[in-house]
Amino acid sequence: MRGVAIIGCGMTKFGRLEGKDLMDLLAEASLRAIDDAGAGERDFDSVYVGNMMAGELVHQTTIASALVDRINLIPAAAERVENGPASGASAVKNGFLAVASGASDLVLVAGGEKMTAADTDVIGDLVSTMTHPTAEYAHGVTLPAMAAMLTRLYMERYGVTERHLAMVAVKNHANALKNPYAHLQRKCTIEGAMSSIMIADPLRLYYCCPISDGAAALVLCPAEKAKEFSGEPVRIAGFGHATDTHAVQEREDPAVLKSVQLASQHAFKLAKLEPKDIDVVELHDAFEILEIAQSEDAGFFPKGEGHLAVEKGITTLEGELPINPSGGLKARGHPVGATGVAQIVELVWHLRGEAGERQVKDAKRAFACNFGGFGNNTVIHILERMG
């Protein structure tokens, strides 16, 4: 395999973006990434667009073909990549493989979702259809219900309390206040979080991510050609991708995110790195319990001790292992297909020292976890500063 470099990145602001449709967002993020790479005059070989629900939410299909037309990347090979909430990272992985294999020399990866124009109940139902049709969905299961049941397992078994969930939310809101791209730009307090409305006991509103619009994009090329472009390159040191049973109840231990464990192990092996080598992390906190559980199953903390790391402040911007400096899905927002790409954009900025007020000091290596279904499909990437 050839080494793969990220030579450009960009994203739109995340949030309720009135007046901009999905294609506007994808075009804006893509052009920013292409400009960032200084690749405006180049011909691209392939384009991967992460998106989960364009057909259902904005009544548009084949959006990768539409994007190459909008920004004239014709005749590049283009396709949409759908892998639920991990669509973004799946698109990145496909871009990585295209370059690593030698098939493509210049690749655009974009991810985007336009959600806020749709009815909240429609979105809730569409997202719920990711669950097992007969063993889960038919019974009225929603994603918050899944997360609530995982949270209760954690409370019973490991002594996680509601306060720990609130602490993660407070941290991620504080980080987002330093991120001009974040959807939720307001301070959150422990008391405020713990008095927000109950969605799925024990999950309150503030332990769940918002519904957002947004897009993010990357430009990839072979590492040996990175010097031809203007930006400071970042190497994709490894990826991992693994699945688990569709129905949560069938997992050997429903409190273990085995797809996160396996995908992380694969990524670390490919990168020839260990969890202790990582300086900054983006996790998929669609619900705050997931940041705690993923921080354990990815290998950063022993199982059942992720909440203790939160208590000790280890995962804050100033801590030993900052998690979700962007604000995470909780506060940067979660335009589903964009998320996995945006996580990597954020980490590239940290590795280049361009993350502004939220910059993690001297970050050399970074880790991203994009989590699909309710944990049945996880994509991990590990990034490394070049040179």
Added chain:
Amino acid sequence: MQGKMTGFKCKSCGRVMYPRHERCLGCKGTDFEEVELAKEGILLTYTKLYALPEGIEMPPLVLGIVDFGGVRALGQLTTDDVKVGMKLRPIWGKLRKLGGREIYGFRFEPAEKS
């Protein structure tokens, strides 16, 4: 009306699964027989859902995962007086209305009256 809640037992390795798979999660075997699950199970975890899905009228919708000795099932609980570890038994009933159609399946009720 359905009688007993059943799982699928792999004829090669004996593993019991719910729901059904075309190939066994243990050994990839393809032959199964339907077997009755234990009459009672233990509640492993639950939630009381207030943001309701389509076709559920009254909050909260109580959902839980019940362990029948190795094989587990997710479903609605008939009571909101719930505790992890309580004993439950399956009971056939209406789950929800979806797209104008009524969906039936097993729900779970307390095995002992408190």
